[in-house]
Structure formats: structure tokens, C-alpha cells
Amino acid sequence: MTQPLTLVVLSTGLDNFKEIRTALSADKRVQLLAGGNDAEQLHEEIIRLKPMVAIISLGAEAEQAIKFIERLSSELPRMAIISAANNLSPEILLQSLRAGAREFLRLPISAQELKTVLDRVAEFSAGQVETPKxxxxxxxxxxxxxxxxxxxxxxxxxxxxxxxxxxVDLNLQAGDLPLFLGVNPKYSFADMAENRARLDDALITSFVTPYSSNLSLLAAPKEADSADEIEPEHVFEVLQKLRESYDFVVLDPQHTFDSITLAALDQSDEIVLVLTLDIPAIRSTQRALEIFDRLGYSRQKVRIVVxxxxxxxxVDLREVEKFLGEPxxxxxxxxxxxxxxxxxxxQPLVQSDPNSKIALEIKRIAKTVATGAVRIQEDVQPRRKLWESLFKREAAQSLKLQTSLEKF
Ligand SMILES: Nc1ncnc2c1ncn2[C@@H]1O[C@H](COP(=O)(O)OP(=O)(O)OP(=O)(O)O)[C@@H](O)[C@H]1O
Ligand SMILES: [Mg+2]
Known part of the structure; x- marks a missing residue:
């Protein structure tokens, strides 16, 4: 089976366009996606449709068309550009090739010449397989x-x-992670969000603050004003780019279910849900799990850490597990x-005191979350009774920390 060749045409006049379209229709490989004489409009279509080939007819305003070729070839280097013109002046031919056109097509079109040109661009396109990100x-x-x-x-x-x-410090209004790493960031999430359309490895590296050869911090903005301008879509895009650049992206979001936090939680492979063993925290964790359920998150995505x-x-930990319905x-x-x-x-404790009990346990947790090891689902169904009694106790004993869930 022949590979389809998706194509767009920028033509200067209707006759020109008809001629090119008719000639193209004879070739079974060709799928004409869009065409017209408005370069800006076609540019939008090209960005959206990502065709394999663009035919740009040079027409009377050859200079403009050549500038357009230059723009396309720098933005979409994988797309093959064919310039087409009535008068084959060597100067124009050279200019369009310099601008980035791979082939030149003489108008009116000769069927044989068109076939040769399409064969060559098809060969070029076949070699342009995008490397998986x-x-x-x-x-x-x-x-x-x-x-x-x-x-x-x-x-x-x-x-x-x-x-x-x-x-990544996602507490955008009042992030404090620089203190945890003893660094003084120059750039923040706001810079990353502002430049999100052109983020590549080099730009990302310039916006993060290095802590060690392996670890960098993307800090929260220092001014609350710049944090206000960050939208959930920006967060989504920036995080996507970060995961293309790093092996691990660790997020420290806010403690609320605001839209920015949700954008982050949605995208995460795993959520380490942290609680302390006091009634408000246990209750809050149980609510968070309910919200995760409503959001459609798989329970496999959630890892509870005390x-x-x-x-x-x-507090009997097994009772807490039973109550939460999760290990x-x-x-x-x-x-x-x-x-x-x-x-x-x-200094992170895992480095400054790697043998301390806290560091040993966090390293053990890191191994589990890093591999994304699938848990064995144990029989830990939520127990409503316990929940209800927890509230009774809460009211009766004014949230005493020493509460033993087992006693209820
Ligand atoms: N395992 C631990 N043992 C004792 N103290 C701890 C432990 N973990 C954290 N802390 C202390 O708890 C305090 C709060 O920690 P941290 O700032 O990490 O919490 P947080 O959940 O991020 O709070 P925030 O609401 O400010 O975001 C810190 O003073 C920290 O030293
Ligand atoms: Mg915090």
C-alpha cells in the first residue's frame, strides 16, 4: 500500500490553484488538506494539520512567497516545501531553495515532472519519522x-x-521550596509559563535553579502578581514540557482542589497522599480520596504515606487503612x-543525613513510587461505621491526638 502524502497549496490565483489541484488529483498518494491564496490563513491551517508537503506558488509577489517559505521551513523543518512558478528564472529558483524549498515545480505542470517531484518529497517525508517524545x-x-x-x-x-x-513548587502564591534546598532562584514558574510555546531543553534549563547535577527546582514566582497570571492551561503545558525533559517531575501543589492543583493532579502518574495520624488529617485524607474517586482517578494512582x-x-494503623480503604x-x-x-x-535529609530513620524510609518510598510498582490490592474496604464513630469521638473529645481508632 502506498503511503498517503498530505499536502497544502498556497496559490496566487484561482486558475493557478485549479491547475495544481487537477494535476495533483491524478496522483493516488496525494491528500489535499487545504489550499488558498491567503498566506496567514494557510499558515494557521498548516500548524493545525501538519501536512507532509506544502506547494507554494510564487506568482507576482515572489518575494513575499519566498519569505513565507523561509518562515515555514524554520517552523516546520519536517515538512517538504515545493515552490512553483510560471517563469523559471534561475534567480528565483535559487532564492526559493535558499529559503528552504526542497523542490521546484514549473507551471504549467508537466505530469512527468510532477510525479518526479512528488516521488522525491515522498522519499523525504518517509525519512522524517518523529522520534517519540x-x-x-x-x-x-x-x-x-x-x-x-x-x-x-x-x-x-x-x-x-x-x-x-x-x-516544582506549585504553591504559586507563597512557595517556600527554595528554603528547603538553600537556593536563590532567579527565574520562576511565571517565566516558564510566559515562554511555554518555545520551551526546549535549553530554555527549560535556563529557568530552573540547579541544586545538584541531578536535581533542579522550578520555583514559584516571587511576586504574587505574576502568579495571578498563570492559568491552569499554562500549568498543563509547562508540566508536559518538563516531563519531556526530565526523568522525574515531583510536584508540591497547594492543599486545595483549585484548578491549578487539579491540572497538576490530573497529569500526575502518581499522587503521594500525605497525612499525619490525627483526626482532622485522617478525615481530610478520606475526603481527598472521595474527591479523587469523583474525579475518576484510579486508586492505583494514589499512594498513602503517613x-x-x-x-x-x-492509633492502630490497620484500622486507619481499613477506614481509608487503602493501604x-x-x-x-x-x-x-x-x-x-x-x-x-x-539540605534534603536524604543527602545530609542519609542514614537517619526519616531518610531511610523516604528512600524506600522513593523506590516504590519511582518504579510505579503495582500494589497488591488487599481487602481493605472502607468502613462507614468507623467513620461515623470517628465523628462522635471527635465531637466528644475535641479532636484529641491520642485517639485510637481501634477503640470505636
Ligand atoms: N517526619 C517529620 N518529623 C518531624 N517534623 C516534621 C516531619 N516532617 C515534616 N516536619 C516538620 O513539619 C513542618 C511542616 O513541614 P512542611 O512545610 O513540609 O509541611 P507542608 O505540608 O508543606 O506545610 P504547608 O502547609 O506550609 O505547605 C516543618 O517544620 C517540618 O520540619
Ligand atoms: Mg508546603
Whole structure:
């Protein structure tokens, strides 16, 4: 079977267009997608339809047409451009080739010449197979309640991976991740969003703040004004570009279900849902899981991690798992002094004190989320009764931290 050859035509006059179209219709490979005499309009169509070939007839305004060829060839180097003209002056031929045209077609068209030209552009197009884009793994570290340690865990998870990783501060109004890494960012998410249409590896690297050879930070804007201008679509686009550039993209979003956070959570491969073992946090986690269900997220995407875990907290973890209907995949021990010291030093604990209990557990969690290992679904159905009784207890005991779920 012959490969189709998708094509657009910019012609200077109706006669010209008819002639080209009739000649093209004789070739079975050709699929004419669009045509016309308005270069700007055709440009939009070209960007949208991404044809393999563009025939640009030079006509009376050859200079304009040659500029158009130049623009197209720089924007879409994989598209083959054929210039066409009535008078084959060597000068025009040379100019159009210099501008980026691959072939030249004399008008009126000779069927044999057209076939030769189309054979050549078909050969060129066959060699232009787009290399599949890399897709790094995106992990959002989320809690619907503030202060549970999401920024601390996100930073340490990002620092624990041995691959190229970018940590993204999505708390756009009041991000504090530079403190966690002891860096002073020059650029922020706002710069990335503003330049999103032309982001490539080089530009991305210039906007992130390096921490180590593997880890960089994309900081939140310093001024709240620039944060206001960032729309969820911008976040979506920037994150897409980041995952084409990095092996891991670790997100630290806000603690609300605002549209920017949702854009980030939607796109993430995994959500590390962080909670502490107190009733408000457990309740908030249960609500977050319900919202995830309503958003259609697979439960396989969610990994629950308990932070500031201590034996002194009299809560039966199995009861919490049963209550949430999900297993807990990690228990980061509580050690305020160690955690705060690392934050104050601006160094992730997994690097400054890699053998501390917190660092060992975060490294273990990082391994699980990095591979995206599929969990074995255990029989942990939510238990309504427990939930109801939790509220009773909450009311009765004014949110006491030592609550043992087992007792209800
Ligand atoms: N495992 C831990 N043991 C003891 N303290 C911890 C632990 N993890 C985090 N902390 C402390 O909890 C505090 C809050 O941490 P962090 O800023 O990471 O939370 P957050 O959820 O990002 O809060 P925010 O609502 O400001 O976004 C910090 O002072 C940190 O040192
Ligand atoms: Mg935070």
C-alpha cells in the first residue's frame, strides 16, 4: 500500500490553484488538506494539520512567497516545501531553495515532472519519522491539609532519585521550596509559563535553579502578581514540557482542589497522599480520596504515606487503612529536630543525613513510587461505621491526638 502524502497549496490565483489541484488529483498518494491564496490563513491551517508537503506558488509577489517559505521551513523543518512558478528564472529558483524549498515545480505542470517531484518529497517525508517524545514520571506529593510535611517529603523524594529530576513548587502564591534546598532562584514558574510555546531543553534549563547535577527546582514566582497570571492551561503545558525533559517531575501543589492543583493532579502518574495520624488529617485524607474517586482517578494512582509517625501515637494503623480503604505504603518517623535542622540547613535529609530513620524510609518510598510498582490490592474496604464513630469521638473529645481508632 502506498503511503498517503498530505499536502497544502498556497496559490496566487484561482486558475493557478485549479491547475495544481487537477494535476495533483491524478496522483493516488496525494491528500489535499487545504489550499488558498491567503498566506496567514494557510499558515494557521498548516500548524493545525501538519501536512507532509506544502506547494507554494510564487506568482507576482515572489518575494513575499519566498519569505513565507523561509518562515515555514524554520517552523516546520519536517515538512517538504515545493515552490512553483510560471517563469523559471534561475534567480528565483535559487532564492526559493535558499529559503528552504526542497523542490521546484514549473507551471504549467508537466505530469512527468510532477510525479518526479512528488516521488522525491515522498522519499523525504518517509525519512522524517518523529522520534517519540520522552515521558518522565510525574509524582505529586499532596495533602488536603496544610502542615503535614508535604514540602519536606516532596523535596526529599526528589532528592532521593538517582535520575534527572525537577522539583516544582506549585504553591504559586507563597512557595517556600527554595528554603528547603538553600537556593536563590532567579527565574520562576511565571517565566516558564510566559515562554511555554518555545520551551526546549535549553530554555527549560535556563529557568530552573540547579541544586545538584541531578536535581533542579522550578520555583514559584516571587511576586504574587505574576502568579495571578498563570492559568491552569499554562500549568498543563509547562508540566508536559518538563516531563519531556526530565526523568522525574515531583510536584508540591497547594492543599486545595483549585484548578491549578487539579491540572497538576490530573497529569500526575502518581499522587503521594500525605497525612499525619490525627483526626482532622485522617478525615481530610478520606475526603481527598472521595474527591479523587469523583474525579475518576484510579486508586492505583494514589499512594498513602503517613508522616510524623510515632509509636507514641495510639492509633492502630490497620484500622486507619481499613477506614481509608487503602493501604499505607510508608511511615515516615517523627523526628522534629532532624527534620527542622535539615530544612534550616537548606539540605534534603536524604543527602545530609542519609542514614537517619526519616531518610531511610523516604528512600524506600522513593523506590516504590519511582518504579510505579503495582500494589497488591488487599481487602481493605472502607468502613462507614468507623467513620461515623470517628465523628462522635471527635465531637466528644475535641479532636484529641491520642485517639485510637481501634477503640470505636
Ligand atoms: N517526619 C517529620 N518529623 C518531624 N517534623 C516534621 C516531619 N516532617 C515534616 N516536619 C516538620 O513539619 C513542618 C511542616 O513541614 P512542611 O512545610 O513540609 O509541611 P507542608 O505540608 O508543606 O506545610 P504547608 O502547609 O506550609 O505547605 C516543618 O517544620 C517540618 O520540619
Ligand atoms: Mg508546603
Amino acid at each position: 520522552k515521558k518522565g514520571r510525574m509524582i505529586a506529593v499532596f495533602s488536603s491539609k496544610g502542615g503535614c510535611g508535604t514540602s519536606f517529603i516532596a523535596t526529599n523524594l526528589a532528592a532521593a532519585t538517582a535520575a534527572r529530576t525537577v522539583l 508522616n510524623r509517625w510515632s509509636k507514641l501515637i495510639d 499505607v505504603i510508608g511511615y515516615v518517623p517523627s523526628d522534629y529536630q532532624t527534620a527542622v535542622t535539615s530544612i534550616n540547613l537548606g
